[in-house]
Amino acid sequence: MASPDSPTGSAAQALARRFAFVVEQAGERLDLLVARHGDLSRTQAATLIATDHVVVNGRHEKASYRGEVGDRVEVTVPPPPGRDIVPEQIPLDIVFEDDHLLVVDKPAGMVVHPAPGNWTGTLVNALMGRGEPLAEGGGEDRAGLVHRLDKDTSGLLVVAKTDASHRVLSSALAARRVxxxxxxxxxxxxxxxxxxxxxxxxxxxxxxxxxxxxxxxxxxxxxxxxxxxxxxxxxxxxxxxxxxxxxxxxxxxxxxxxxxxxxxxxxxxxxxxxxxxxxxxxxxxxxxxxxxxxxxxxxxxxxxxxxxxxxxxxxxxxxxxxxxxxxxxxxxxxxxxxxxxxx
The missing domain is CATH 3.30.2350.10 (Pseudouridine synthase)
Known part of the structure; x- marks a missing residue:
């Protein structure tokens, strides 16, 4: 069993990304389902399944498992081991801010959140560098992000400062009210x-x-x-x-x-x-x-x-x-x- 100090312990789990979905059409392999719903590669999905980070109806299944209609699939994507998100002093154009949220006018060329090949210089690094509270619901590498923009797309992006605001805004986004x-x-x-x-x-x-x-x-x-x-x-x-x-x-x-x-x-x-x-x-x-x-x-x-x-x-x-x-x-x-x- 992993200790609380290990990359897969409780501290890392608190920063993990989690998502769930219900299978709507029978017959597709589990690794393909997880990859599609999580915007992951098939290799990443297979690794998550093999390391017991995927649960189907409360059970661990193999990557070759064929989904059945109504299956509930829960996925935990752990943070990369040994990678701390470093706060950085990067100027941002904040067009709206209060105690609950802020809206950034993101420049083209800035990656939104850390990922392989872009661990620094991202919007999340810059947000953390401001020293202001940010919602934790999306994990440290998402730092309050409600939605994203492509690296080379500029413009307006919402960031939640509290978990309550993050939940409400994320629900509004899913319901097409944003x-x-x-x-x-x-x-x-x-x-x-x-x-x-x-x-x-x-x-x-x-x-x-x-x-x-x-x-x-x-x-x-x-x-x-x-x-x-x-x-x-x-x-x-x-x-x-x-x-x-x-x-x-x-x-x-x-x-x-x-x-x-x-x-x-x-x-x-x-x-x-x-x-x-x-x-x-x-x-x-x-x-x-x-x-x-x-x-x-x-x-x-x-x-x-x-x-x-x-x-x-x-x-x-x-x-x-x-x-x-x-x-x-x-x-x-x-x-x-x-x-x-x-x-």
Missing amino acids: TRRYVAVCWGHLHADTLTVDQPLARDPRDRTRMAIVQGGKAARTDFVRLARFDSVDLLRAHLHSGRTHQIRVHLASVGHPVIGDDTYGGGGGRKLAALPPRRHFLHAAWLRFVHPVSGEVVDLRSPLPPDLRQSLAVLSGMPELASTHDPLDVFGFYQLQDGQTG
Whole structure:
């Protein structure tokens, strides 16, 4: 039995990530089920099963176990052994803060939480470096995070300071009561001014670093509204109904219009034409609305386009004045919704 001081002891277990799910379709292997529901590789899932970190209906099963409808699967992902999350003094743009939560305007290029290859310099390191209390429910490596943004996506992100706020905000997010709208520029032109992509997402079976549309994956829906059409690109507002990894990027790529600058999903060509810096794609979490978990008041926050995306939009639109406009999104009606419109 592990001692409390060992990596698998009580201290480490307190920092572990836990999730559970119910099997909805019979016949899939346990390691594949765990990998899909936990955004893990199949090897990681198999290791968790072999080390008794996966329980099916209260029992330990092998990786080859075939799930049955109604099976309840509980998974504990222990923290990496010997890795302490180090607080760092990294400046952050805090756009809202009180005793219960804060909202960060994350810059492109910043990883959200520590992981192999990125143990320092992350948003979590920076949050811990502020010395303020953070919710512990998500584990030390998540440090109050309610949701995430991709490394090269900029914009608004919610962090809970208390476990109570984290529970309420996470429940609101799962129930689609947190409104997140992104601005994106895609290559080519949509066939209509509005588009809904409702396709399930999971790890790409051929490349675990990518996501893909996979039948049996997690449900994912994105509504797109075209705000402007330029020579070679469309300016879009994207409304997330779910928050899967790389969701907007995969959904746009699936209809043949990848986000410009997105090297992973086919939009990386023409970077010079788009005036984008290296490793930057045109995707920004610009508008965030939610009900405050304690006061009950509506929190409505907006993040103007950062300078690199303003410059890109100025070039792509042929409107050089946009590079010096405080928030070009106002020019294109990004924050204006028609009656009944959700996109």
